[in-house]
Amino acid sequence: MALEKDYEDIPGTFVFDADRSREGYQLNQFCISLRLQVNRDAFNADEDGYLDNYPMTAEQRRAVLDRDWNRLLELGGNIYYTSKLAANDGINFQQLAGLMTGMGNEAYRAMMVAGGRSPDGNRYQHEWDKEGES
Amino acid sequence: MARITAGVGCSHVPAIGVAMDQGITDQPYWVPVFDGFEKSREWMKAQKADVIFLVYNDHCTVFDASYIPTFALGCAADFAPADEGWGPRPVPLVKNHQVFASHIAQSLILDEFDITVMNEMEVDHGLTVPLSVMFGDKGVDDEWPCLVIPLCVNVVQYPPPTGNRCYNLGKAVRRAVESFDEDLNVVIFGTGGMSHQLQYKRAGLINAEWDKQFLDRLTSDPVALSQTPHVEYLREAGSEGVEMVMWHVMRGALDDEVEEVHRHYHVPASNTAVGHIILENVNDQGLKS
Numbered sequence: 001m002a003l004e005k006d007y008e009d010i011p012g013t014f015v016f017d018a019d020r021s022r023e024g025y026q027l028n029q030f031c032i033s034l035r036l037q038v039n040r041d042a043f044n045a046d047e048d049g050y051l052d053n054y055p056m057t058a059e060q061r062r063a064v065l066d067r068d069w070n071r072l073l074e075l076g077g078n079i080y081y082t083s084k085l086a087a088n089d090g091i092n093f094q095q096l097a098g099l100m101t102g103m104g105n106e107a108y109r110a111m112m113v114a115g116g117r118s119p120d121g122n123r124y125q126h127e128w129d130k131e132g133e134s
Numbered sequence: 135m136a137r138i139t140a141g142v143g144c145s146h147v148p149a150i151g152v153a154m155d156q157g158i159t160d161q162p163y164w165v166p167v168f169d170g171f172e173k174s175r176e177w178m179k180a181q182k183a184d185v186i187f188l189v190y191n192d193h194c195t196v197f198d199a200s201y202i203p204t205f206a207l208g209c210a211a212d213f214a215p216a217d218e219g220w221g222p223r224p225v226p227l228v229k230n231h232q233v234f235a236s237h238i239a240q241s242l243i244l245d246e247f248d249i250t251v252m253n254e255m256e257v258d259h260g261l262t263v264p265l266s267v268m269f270g271d272k273g274v275d276d277e278w279p280c281l282v283i284p285l286c287v288n289v290v291q292y293p294p295p296t297g298n299r300c301y302n303l304g305k306a307v308r309r310a311v312e313s314f315d316e317d318l319n320v321v322i323f324g325t326g327g328m329s330h331q332l333q334y335k336r337a338g339l340i341n342a343e344w345d346k347q348f349l350d351r352l353t354s355d356p357v358a359l360s361q362t363p364h365v366e367y368l369r370e371a372g373s374e375g376v377e378m379v380m381w382h383v384m385r386g387a388l389d390d391e392v393e394e395v396h397r398h399y400h401v402p403a404s405n406t407a408v409g410h411i412i413l414e415n416v417n418d419q420g421l422k423s
Contacts (some may be wrong), residue, residue, distance in 0.1 A: 007292075012336030013373050017292040025199055032198045035219045058415065065341075072336060078288055079374075080194035086221030096267040096406045102209045103360035103391060112402040113163075116340025123369050 011128040016078040024076025029055040030064070034088045050053065068101050091112035136234070136318035140258030140416040141384040141392070142174075143352065143411040144188060145268060146325045148259040149404035151223055164248050167408055170398025171267045177412060178268045179394060183321040185231050185247070185260045185281045187238075189383045190260035190325045191289045199388060202291050203250035205303065207242070208257075208284035209235045216256035224274050225262050225411050231281040234314055238283065241310035247303055249285075257284060264325045269412075289326070289377040293364055297382045301360035304386020311387075328399075328409035331372030339372040345399065348378065349411055350377060355395045360418045374406075390413040 006014045014020060020107045028070075030051065034041045045049040060064055063071040064085065079096075086096045098108035111117060121127050150167065153159050159168045179181075195218050197203070213228040239251050261284055266272070269279060288294055295303075304322070311320055328345040331337050348371075352357040360382045367376040398410040 007368050010336070010369050010373075012334050013331065013368070015292050015368060015373060016290065016333055021291050028194070028199045032194050035195060035217055037217065040219075049416060070232075073334050078194065078290065081199075083332075084194070084219045092404075093332055097332060097405055100334055101337050102335070111338055112340075112405060114343070114400050116407070117331075117336065119339060119340040119341045119344070121369060122336055122339060 009125045011122060011125045014073050018079070020076050022058075022076070024078065024081075026054045026056040027064070027075065027077050028081040030056065031077070031084045034084045040088050054080065071095060073100075099105045136171045136185075136314040136316055136320055138187070138308055138320045138322050138387050139419070140266070140321050141388045141413045142268065142321060142323045143349075143381045143384060143409065143413075144323060144325050144326055145403070145406060145408045145410065146260045146263040147403040147408065148218070148263065150408070151259050151266055153272060155224055158221065158390070166400050167403050168267075170400060170408075170410060171364045173396050174268055174398070174410065174412060175270050179230040181321060182319060183280045184318040185234060185283060185322055186265075187283045187320055187355075187387075188261055188264065188323045189287060189380045190264070190285050190323075191377055191380065192261060192376070193258055194290060195258035196256050198289075202288050203286070204288045204295050205247065205254050206250040206255075206286040207235065207239050208252050208255050208286070209239055209359045210252060210254050210260055210360055213255055213257045213261070213282075213284060215262050216258045218258050223259065223262050226272050226274060226278050226329045228257055228265070228278060228282050228284070229262065229291065230283060231318075234316070234318070235283045236309065237314050238310040241313060242303075242306055242395050245305050245306045245309060252286070255284070257392060260325060264323055264331070285383070287380050289379065294376060294379050296364070297360040297362050297379045300379050300382035301357070301386035304383040304388075307359035308387040314366050320382045322387045324381035326374055326377035326380050327371070328378060328407040329375045330406035332405050334375050336372070338405060340370070340401050341370050342401060342407065343373075343400070345407055346369045347380070349397060349399065349409060352381065352385055352390075352411060352413065353392055357380075360386070385413070388413055389417060391416045
Protein backbone atom coordinates (compact mmCIF):
# COMPACT_ATOMS: atom_id res chain seq x y z
CA MET A 1 0.00 0.00 0.00
CA ALA A 2 1.34 3.41 -0.91
CA LEU A 3 2.18 5.92 1.79
CA GLU A 4 -0.56 8.46 2.24
CA LYS A 5 0.29 11.96 1.08
CA ASP A 6 -1.64 13.82 3.74
CA TYR A 7 0.03 17.08 2.70
CA GLU A 8 -1.33 17.27 -0.84
CA ASP A 9 -4.27 19.48 0.15
CA ILE A 10 -2.08 22.36 1.36
CA PRO A 11 -2.59 25.16 -1.17
CA GLY A 12 0.19 26.90 -3.07
CA THR A 13 2.77 24.45 -1.77
CA PHE A 14 4.94 21.63 -3.10
CA VAL A 15 6.24 19.13 -0.60
CA PHE A 16 9.55 17.88 -1.96
CA ASP A 17 8.99 14.17 -1.49
CA ALA A 18 10.71 11.24 -3.20
CA ASP A 19 8.44 11.46 -6.26
CA ARG A 20 9.31 15.12 -6.81
CA SER A 21 12.97 14.47 -6.07
CA ARG A 22 13.07 11.74 -8.72
CA GLU A 23 11.36 13.95 -11.29
CA GLY A 24 13.59 16.93 -10.57
CA TYR A 25 16.91 15.17 -10.12
CA GLN A 26 18.82 16.50 -13.16
CA LEU A 27 17.27 19.94 -12.79
CA ASN A 28 18.26 20.16 -9.14
CA GLN A 29 21.76 18.83 -9.80
CA PHE A 30 22.17 21.54 -12.43
CA CYS A 31 21.02 24.19 -9.96
CA ILE A 32 23.36 23.12 -7.18
CA SER A 33 26.32 23.15 -9.55
CA LEU A 34 25.90 26.94 -9.67
CA ARG A 35 27.03 27.35 -6.10
CA LEU A 36 30.62 27.31 -7.40
CA GLN A 37 31.99 30.37 -9.17
CA VAL A 38 33.73 28.37 -11.88
CA ASN A 39 30.39 26.82 -12.85
CA ARG A 40 28.53 30.12 -12.64
CA ASP A 41 31.08 31.56 -15.06
CA ALA A 42 30.66 28.64 -17.47
CA PHE A 43 26.86 28.80 -17.32
CA ASN A 44 26.74 32.56 -17.79
CA ALA A 45 29.07 32.34 -20.78
CA ASP A 46 26.95 29.72 -22.56
CA GLU A 47 23.67 28.71 -20.91
CA ASP A 48 22.62 26.25 -23.59
CA GLY A 49 25.98 24.57 -23.78
CA TYR A 50 26.21 24.26 -20.00
CA LEU A 51 22.72 22.77 -19.74
CA ASP A 52 23.78 19.98 -22.13
CA ASN A 53 25.67 18.53 -19.15
CA TYR A 54 22.37 17.81 -17.40
CA PRO A 55 19.92 15.52 -19.25
CA MET A 56 16.75 17.18 -17.95
CA THR A 57 13.44 17.26 -19.82
CA ALA A 58 12.82 19.82 -22.54
CA GLU A 59 10.21 21.47 -20.30
CA GLN A 60 12.63 21.75 -17.41
CA ARG A 61 15.29 23.17 -19.71
CA ARG A 62 12.81 25.73 -21.07
CA ALA A 63 11.84 26.76 -17.54
CA VAL A 64 15.51 27.29 -16.64
CA LEU A 65 16.17 29.43 -19.72
CA ASP A 66 12.94 31.39 -19.12
CA ARG A 67 13.62 31.75 -15.38
CA ASP A 68 10.05 30.55 -14.88
CA TRP A 69 10.42 30.13 -11.12
CA ASN A 70 7.05 28.51 -10.40
CA ARG A 71 7.31 26.19 -13.40
CA LEU A 72 10.66 24.98 -12.05
CA LEU A 73 8.92 23.90 -8.85
CA GLU A 74 6.01 22.33 -10.73
CA LEU A 75 8.55 20.21 -12.65
CA GLY A 76 10.30 18.78 -9.59
CA GLY A 77 12.61 21.62 -8.62
CA ASN A 78 13.14 22.38 -4.95
CA ILE A 79 13.40 25.93 -3.66
CA TYR A 80 16.81 25.40 -2.05
CA TYR A 81 18.11 24.30 -5.45
CA THR A 82 16.30 26.84 -7.62
CA SER A 83 17.50 29.58 -5.26
CA LYS A 84 21.04 28.82 -6.52
CA LEU A 85 19.92 29.80 -10.03
CA ALA A 86 18.26 32.88 -8.56
CA ALA A 87 21.45 33.77 -6.64
CA ASN A 88 23.38 33.49 -9.89
CA ASP A 89 21.00 36.12 -11.28
CA GLY A 90 21.40 38.36 -8.22
CA ILE A 91 17.96 37.50 -6.82
CA ASN A 92 17.73 36.76 -3.09
CA PHE A 93 15.17 34.59 -1.30
CA GLN A 94 12.80 37.45 -0.55
CA GLN A 95 12.89 38.79 -4.10
CA LEU A 96 12.33 35.26 -5.37
CA ALA A 97 9.24 34.95 -3.15
CA GLY A 98 7.98 38.23 -4.59
CA LEU A 99 8.25 36.67 -8.05
CA MET A 100 6.72 33.27 -7.14
CA THR A 101 3.73 34.79 -5.39
CA GLY A 102 3.18 37.26 -8.23
CA MET A 103 3.09 40.06 -5.65
CA GLY A 104 6.29 41.77 -6.69
CA ASN A 105 9.10 42.65 -4.33
CA GLU A 106 7.65 45.74 -2.67
CA ALA A 107 4.21 44.32 -1.89
CA TYR A 108 5.69 41.04 -0.69
CA ARG A 109 8.21 42.80 1.55
CA ALA A 110 5.43 44.98 2.98
CA MET A 111 3.33 41.89 3.73
CA MET A 112 6.25 40.33 5.62
CA VAL A 113 6.95 43.50 7.61
CA ALA A 114 3.25 43.56 8.54
CA GLY A 115 3.53 40.06 10.01
CA GLY A 116 3.50 37.77 6.99
CA ARG A 117 0.80 35.73 5.29
CA SER A 118 -1.78 34.57 7.82
CA PRO A 119 -2.47 30.85 8.03
CA ASP A 120 -6.19 31.70 8.12
CA GLY A 121 -7.71 30.84 4.76
CA ASN A 122 -4.41 29.33 3.63
CA ARG A 123 -4.42 25.89 5.24
CA TYR A 124 -6.50 23.85 2.78
CA GLN A 125 -6.91 23.86 -0.99
CA HIS A 126 -10.69 24.17 -0.70
CA GLU A 127 -10.21 27.52 1.03
CA TRP A 128 -8.41 28.79 -2.07
CA ASP A 129 -10.88 27.17 -4.49
CA LYS A 130 -13.67 29.07 -2.75
CA GLU A 131 -11.78 32.31 -3.39
CA GLY A 132 -11.51 31.44 -7.08
CA GLU A 133 -7.75 30.85 -6.88
CA SER A 134 -6.01 27.73 -7.98
CA MET B 135 33.03 13.66 32.46
CA ALA B 136 31.54 15.75 29.69
CA ARG B 137 28.05 17.08 30.31
CA ILE B 138 25.33 19.02 28.54
CA THR B 139 24.32 21.96 30.71
CA ALA B 140 22.04 24.01 28.49
CA GLY B 141 20.24 24.17 25.19
CA VAL B 142 19.74 26.93 22.65
CA GLY B 143 16.99 27.05 20.03
CA CYS B 144 17.70 29.49 17.25
CA SER B 145 16.60 30.41 13.73
CA HIS B 146 19.33 30.34 11.10
CA VAL B 147 17.91 32.68 8.44
CA PRO B 148 20.62 33.38 5.84
CA ALA B 149 19.67 37.07 5.60
CA ILE B 150 20.66 37.47 9.28
CA GLY B 151 24.18 36.39 8.33
CA VAL B 152 24.16 38.72 5.34
CA ALA B 153 23.07 41.63 7.57
CA MET B 154 25.98 40.95 9.95
CA ASP B 155 28.47 40.43 7.14
CA GLN B 156 27.44 43.70 5.48
CA GLY B 157 27.42 45.62 8.78
CA ILE B 158 23.81 46.79 8.43
CA THR B 159 22.46 45.47 11.74
CA ASP B 160 21.76 49.03 12.91
CA GLN B 161 19.18 49.58 10.15
CA PRO B 162 15.63 49.92 11.49
CA TYR B 163 14.59 46.68 9.77
CA TRP B 164 17.28 44.71 11.60
CA VAL B 165 17.46 46.40 15.02
CA PRO B 166 14.56 44.40 16.55
CA VAL B 167 16.06 41.16 15.22
CA PHE B 168 19.44 41.71 16.85
CA ASP B 169 18.23 43.39 20.07
CA GLY B 170 16.86 40.03 21.16
CA PHE B 171 20.30 38.44 20.97
CA GLU B 172 22.12 40.94 23.20
CA LYS B 173 21.26 39.07 26.36
CA SER B 174 22.06 35.80 24.57
CA ARG B 175 25.60 36.93 23.81
CA GLU B 176 26.19 37.81 27.46
CA TRP B 177 24.74 34.46 28.49
CA MET B 178 26.89 32.61 25.96
CA LYS B 179 30.01 34.32 27.26
CA ALA B 180 29.18 33.52 30.88
CA GLN B 181 28.36 29.94 29.99
CA LYS B 182 32.03 29.27 29.10
CA ALA B 183 31.11 26.37 26.85
CA ASP B 184 33.96 24.13 25.73
CA VAL B 185 31.98 22.52 22.94
CA ILE B 186 28.77 23.31 21.09
CA PHE B 187 26.90 20.34 19.69
CA LEU B 188 25.11 22.07 16.84
CA VAL B 189 22.08 20.51 15.14
CA TYR B 190 21.36 22.15 11.79
CA ASN B 191 20.46 21.39 8.22
CA ASP B 192 22.31 21.87 5.00
CA HIS B 193 20.37 23.82 2.34
CA CYS B 194 21.41 21.93 -0.79
CA THR B 195 24.87 23.34 -0.44
CA VAL B 196 27.19 20.56 0.64
CA PHE B 197 24.75 17.71 0.13
CA ASP B 198 23.39 17.61 -3.39
CA ALA B 199 20.56 15.32 -4.47
CA SER B 200 22.89 12.35 -5.05
CA TYR B 201 23.02 11.34 -1.40
CA ILE B 202 20.70 12.34 1.42
CA PRO B 203 21.77 11.18 4.87
CA THR B 204 19.08 11.65 7.50
CA PHE B 205 21.65 12.28 10.24
CA ALA B 206 25.26 13.19 9.37
CA LEU B 207 27.79 13.85 12.12
CA GLY B 208 30.81 16.07 11.44
CA CYS B 209 33.97 14.18 12.41
CA ALA B 210 36.49 16.20 10.37
CA ALA B 211 39.16 18.32 12.05
CA ASP B 212 37.49 21.49 10.82
CA PHE B 213 34.68 22.76 8.63
CA ALA B 214 35.08 25.63 6.18
CA PRO B 215 32.16 27.99 5.47
CA ALA B 216 30.81 26.99 2.05
CA ASP B 217 30.10 29.07 -1.04
CA GLU B 218 26.31 28.95 -1.30
CA GLY B 219 26.15 30.84 -4.56
CA TRP B 220 27.27 34.29 -3.44
CA GLY B 221 30.70 33.49 -1.97
CA PRO B 222 31.55 31.95 1.42
CA ARG B 223 30.52 33.92 4.53
CA PRO B 224 33.51 35.87 5.90
CA VAL B 225 33.49 34.09 9.25
CA PRO B 226 36.08 31.90 11.00
CA LEU B 227 36.84 28.31 10.20
CA VAL B 228 34.74 26.04 12.44
CA LYS B 229 36.95 23.74 14.51
CA ASN B 230 35.91 20.37 15.85
CA HIS B 231 36.80 18.39 18.95
CA GLN B 232 37.62 15.48 16.71
CA VAL B 233 38.21 12.82 19.37
CA PHE B 234 34.96 13.74 21.11
CA ALA B 235 33.06 13.71 17.81
CA SER B 236 34.40 10.25 16.96
CA HIS B 237 33.40 9.04 20.39
CA ILE B 238 29.87 10.39 19.91
CA ALA B 239 29.64 8.77 16.46
CA GLN B 240 30.57 5.36 17.82
CA SER B 241 28.34 5.70 20.83
CA LEU B 242 25.32 6.72 18.72
CA ILE B 243 25.73 3.81 16.32
CA LEU B 244 26.03 1.30 19.14
CA ASP B 245 22.97 2.99 20.65
CA GLU B 246 21.17 2.13 17.36
CA PHE B 247 21.23 5.56 15.74
CA ASP B 248 22.88 4.75 12.42
CA ILE B 249 24.37 8.11 11.62
CA THR B 250 26.54 8.98 8.63
CA VAL B 251 30.13 9.87 9.55
CA MET B 252 31.44 12.94 7.71
CA ASN B 253 35.25 13.04 7.57
CA GLU B 254 35.22 15.99 5.20
CA MET B 255 32.49 18.59 5.16
CA GLU B 256 31.90 22.27 4.51
CA VAL B 257 29.11 24.04 6.38
CA ASP B 258 26.54 26.55 5.21
CA HIS B 259 24.53 29.33 6.88
CA GLY B 260 22.49 26.75 8.80
CA LEU B 261 25.51 26.26 11.04
CA THR B 262 27.33 29.58 10.86
CA VAL B 263 24.39 31.96 11.41
CA PRO B 264 23.56 30.57 14.89
CA LEU B 265 27.24 30.94 15.85
CA SER B 266 27.23 34.52 14.57
CA VAL B 267 24.11 35.57 16.46
CA MET B 268 25.33 33.96 19.70
CA PHE B 269 28.96 35.15 19.53
CA GLY B 270 28.67 38.41 17.57
CA ASP B 271 30.84 39.60 14.70
CA LYS B 272 33.86 37.44 13.93
CA GLY B 273 36.03 37.85 10.85
CA VAL B 274 37.85 35.19 8.85
CA ASP B 275 41.04 35.78 10.85
CA ASP B 276 39.27 35.45 14.22
CA GLU B 277 38.40 32.24 16.04
CA TRP B 278 35.09 31.01 17.35
CA PRO B 279 35.35 30.94 21.15
CA CYS B 280 34.71 27.21 21.37
CA LEU B 281 34.80 23.96 19.44
CA VAL B 282 31.78 22.82 17.44
CA ILE B 283 30.47 19.34 16.62
CA PRO B 284 27.96 19.60 13.75
CA LEU B 285 25.03 17.26 13.33
CA CYS B 286 23.42 17.78 9.96
CA VAL B 287 19.79 16.61 9.60
CA ASN B 288 17.95 16.12 6.32
CA VAL B 289 14.91 18.38 6.29
CA VAL B 290 14.96 19.11 2.55
CA GLN B 291 13.68 15.90 1.00
CA TYR B 292 10.47 14.77 2.65
CA PRO B 293 10.20 13.09 5.05
CA PRO B 294 12.65 14.44 7.57
CA PRO B 295 13.09 12.30 10.67
CA THR B 296 10.10 12.43 13.02
CA GLY B 297 10.10 14.73 16.02
CA ASN B 298 9.97 11.64 18.19
CA ARG B 299 13.09 10.24 16.52
CA CYS B 300 14.86 13.56 16.97
CA TYR B 301 13.87 13.76 20.63
CA ASN B 302 15.19 10.26 21.26
CA LEU B 303 18.36 11.02 19.33
CA GLY B 304 18.87 13.90 21.77
CA LYS B 305 18.72 11.40 24.61
CA ALA B 306 21.31 9.22 22.85
CA VAL B 307 23.55 12.25 22.27
CA ARG B 308 23.37 12.94 25.99
CA ARG B 309 24.37 9.36 26.82
CA ALA B 310 27.27 9.67 24.36
CA VAL B 311 28.42 12.96 25.88
CA GLU B 312 28.23 11.66 29.44
CA SER B 313 30.32 8.61 28.60
CA PHE B 314 33.26 10.76 27.47
CA ASP B 315 35.95 11.13 30.13
CA GLU B 316 37.21 14.64 29.46
CA ASP B 317 35.71 17.33 31.65
CA LEU B 318 33.78 19.41 29.12
CA ASN B 319 30.89 21.84 29.34
CA VAL B 320 28.67 21.18 26.32
CA VAL B 321 25.85 23.41 25.09
CA ILE B 322 23.51 21.92 22.50
CA PHE B 323 21.93 24.02 19.75
CA GLY B 324 18.78 23.11 17.83
CA THR B 325 18.40 25.45 14.89
CA GLY B 326 16.01 26.42 12.11
CA GLY B 327 12.53 27.85 11.83
CA MET B 328 10.38 29.20 13.01
CA SER B 329 7.32 29.41 10.76
CA HIS B 330 8.24 30.15 7.17
CA GLN B 331 7.48 29.13 3.63
CA LEU B 332 9.99 30.10 0.96
CA GLN B 333 8.32 28.57 -2.07
CA TYR B 334 5.49 28.87 -4.55
CA LYS B 335 2.22 30.75 -4.16
CA ARG B 336 1.85 30.42 -0.39
CA ALA B 337 5.34 31.85 0.27
CA GLY B 338 5.45 34.24 3.21
CA LEU B 339 3.30 32.19 5.57
CA ILE B 340 3.91 33.11 9.22
CA ASN B 341 2.03 31.64 12.18
CA ALA B 342 3.04 33.51 15.34
CA GLU B 343 0.43 31.77 17.47
CA TRP B 344 1.68 28.33 16.49
CA ASP B 345 5.30 29.36 17.02
CA LYS B 346 4.47 30.65 20.50
CA GLN B 347 2.86 27.39 21.56
CA PHE B 348 5.95 25.58 20.26
CA LEU B 349 8.25 27.76 22.39
CA ASP B 350 5.98 27.40 25.44
CA ARG B 351 5.76 23.63 25.21
CA LEU B 352 9.52 23.14 24.90
CA THR B 353 9.57 23.73 28.64
CA SER B 354 6.13 22.61 29.75
CA ASP B 355 5.27 19.68 27.49
CA PRO B 356 8.28 18.57 25.42
CA VAL B 357 7.35 14.91 24.97
CA ALA B 358 3.90 15.64 23.54
CA LEU B 359 5.40 18.42 21.44
CA SER B 360 7.84 15.96 19.90
CA GLN B 361 4.86 13.91 18.69
CA THR B 362 3.66 16.72 16.39
CA PRO B 363 3.04 15.14 12.96
CA HIS B 364 4.93 16.48 9.94
CA VAL B 365 1.74 17.59 8.21
CA GLU B 366 1.01 19.97 11.08
CA TYR B 367 4.33 21.75 10.60
CA LEU B 368 3.77 21.91 6.83
CA ARG B 369 0.22 23.24 7.10
CA GLU B 370 0.55 25.49 10.16
CA ALA B 371 4.17 26.65 10.04
CA GLY B 372 4.89 26.54 6.30
CA SER B 373 6.66 24.00 4.13
CA GLU B 374 10.09 25.04 5.42
CA GLY B 375 8.84 25.27 9.02
CA VAL B 376 9.19 21.50 9.26
CA GLU B 377 12.89 22.05 10.00
CA MET B 378 11.82 22.75 13.59
CA VAL B 379 12.01 18.99 14.18
CA MET B 380 15.69 19.72 14.84
CA TRP B 381 14.82 21.58 18.04
CA HIS B 382 13.63 18.28 19.51
CA VAL B 383 17.17 16.87 19.39
CA MET B 384 18.25 19.78 21.58
CA ARG B 385 15.31 19.35 23.96
CA GLY B 386 15.77 15.59 24.23
CA ALA B 387 19.37 16.06 25.33
CA LEU B 388 18.35 18.19 28.33
CA ASP B 389 16.83 17.21 31.66
CA ASP B 390 13.08 16.72 31.85
CA GLU B 391 13.03 19.78 34.06
CA VAL B 392 14.47 22.91 32.46
CA GLU B 393 14.15 26.60 33.03
CA GLU B 394 13.58 29.04 30.20
CA VAL B 395 16.10 31.81 30.83
CA HIS B 396 15.60 33.80 27.64
CA ARG B 397 13.23 34.05 24.71
CA HIS B 398 13.14 36.21 21.60
CA TYR B 399 10.58 36.25 18.81
CA HIS B 400 10.34 38.64 15.90
CA VAL B 401 8.68 38.79 12.49
CA PRO B 402 10.24 39.07 9.98
CA ALA B 403 13.78 38.39 8.92
CA SER B 404 13.39 38.15 5.18
CA ASN B 405 10.69 35.43 4.79
CA THR B 406 10.91 33.98 8.27
CA ALA B 407 9.76 34.30 11.86
CA VAL B 408 12.86 34.55 14.05
CA GLY B 409 12.58 32.43 17.16
CA HIS B 410 15.14 31.93 19.88
CA ILE B 411 15.11 30.32 23.31
CA ILE B 412 17.66 29.44 25.97
CA LEU B 413 16.92 26.52 28.29
CA GLU B 414 19.05 25.52 31.28
CA ASN B 415 19.02 22.27 33.15
CA VAL B 416 17.74 23.31 36.57
CA ASN B 417 20.12 20.89 38.27
CA ASP B 418 23.15 22.35 36.51
CA GLN B 419 22.47 25.99 37.31
CA GLY B 420 24.67 26.01 40.39
CA LEU B 421 27.66 24.52 38.57
CA LYS B 422 28.53 27.44 36.35
CA SER B 423 31.07 30.04 37.26
